């Protein structure tokens with residue numbers, strides 16, 4: 001398969017977080033069993049001098065294995081909060097549904113709108129895009145992670161109950177010690193000049209230090 | 220007449236899962252597609268995978284009903300499929316009384332490993348992941 005042949009584990013280790021990095025785009029094939037994690041990991045190990053040289057890629061494959069195992073243990077409970085939010089808010093403080101401007105890619109924020117459109121049009125988002133749009137939904141718009149997870153699951157080619165719902169819970173902090181946040185510096189760093197991160201008025205809701213964002217967004 | 224048929228579900232869309240000479244069926248799970256609002260792109264992706272699996276009969280509707288009817292048409296008493304961790308597929312396999320084949324695991328992690336956080340899993344998984352294929356399993 002072409003995508004298997006294109007895997008570059010060393011480059012992946014160096015730049016996987018970057019939008020232009022050497023990510024594999026194998027997820028829809030792994031999700032549907034066209035390829036197995038075992039096959040991919042053996043192929044990857046055969047490409048490098050020692051397995052350690054492919055540590056980042058092998059660890060990401062392990063994340064998929066981990067989430068599948070959690071799903072095996074928890075079953076449909078992964079659809080509910082596995083733990084309380086660590087944001088100072090109760091579940092009832094979060095809205096049940098995604099806002100209409102978000103779903104229509106009309107928030108005015110260039111990063112948010114382009115990401116929504118990209119998901120709708122391609123069925124794929126880079127991991128950084130997924131993390132950041134999930135954080136935007138849950139922390140900036142204060143919407144229950146379940147609403148975002150259901151939306152993303154429906155549109156992704158790799159939509160997977162384990163990786164999707166548990167990643168959303170990780171961002172939300174209902175399956176992590178703290179919520180995932182990003183700021184404008186971080187957004188600009190990984191998205192390689194694609195976005196300004198600004199709203200229509202030229203100001204960015206992400207432009208602040210992490211301390212300031214924590215104060216602004218959490219109770 | 221065959222003794223067994225294969226139920227191909229949406230986590231096993233590879234020709235390698237097929238047993239030569241054994242009939243196989245895939246059913247688009249209508250309730251799941253509708254209830255989750257699955258995108259057309261996702262259905263097209265699954266369709267493309269199925270095109271690489273010649274001989275698999277493709278149907279659409281209620282999975283349990285369709286697979287059962289398929290087995291009856293082939294006078295099969297055994298329905299084989301791959302074990303899954305997805306509760307939807309697990310429930311369907313249970314209802315069908317399917318015989319479960321275990322897909323090859325990523326790593327042979329001992330039962331009972333603490334999965335509360337990735338770091339706990341990773342402590343146990345890491346030595347297994349980084350073992351060269353030729354190295355014998357270490358006792359963990």
Ligand SMILES: Cc1cc2nc3c(=O)[nH]c(=O)nc-3n(C[C@H](O)[C@H](O)[C@H](O)COP(=O)(O)OP(=O)(O)OC[C@H]3O[C@@H](n4cnc5c(N)ncnc54)[C@H](O)[C@@H]3O)c2cc1C
Pocket residue numbers: 016022023024025026027028030031060061062063064065067125126127128130131134152153156158159160161163164165167168171
């Ligand atoms: C909010 C959110 C939702 C997500 N939903 C899904 C989903 O429904 N299905 C899905 O397969 N992944 C999901 N992920 C995980 C990850 O974003 C994708 O697996 C990855 O971006 C797919 O692109 P790739 O194949 O190019 O990945 P690569 O970076 O090339 O990684 C190779 C493979 O490793 C696995 N992998 C990599 N990163 C992760 C991760 N963080 N968690 C789990 N597995 C990983 C995937 O199987 C991937 O195909 C989600 C992440 C977030 C933050």
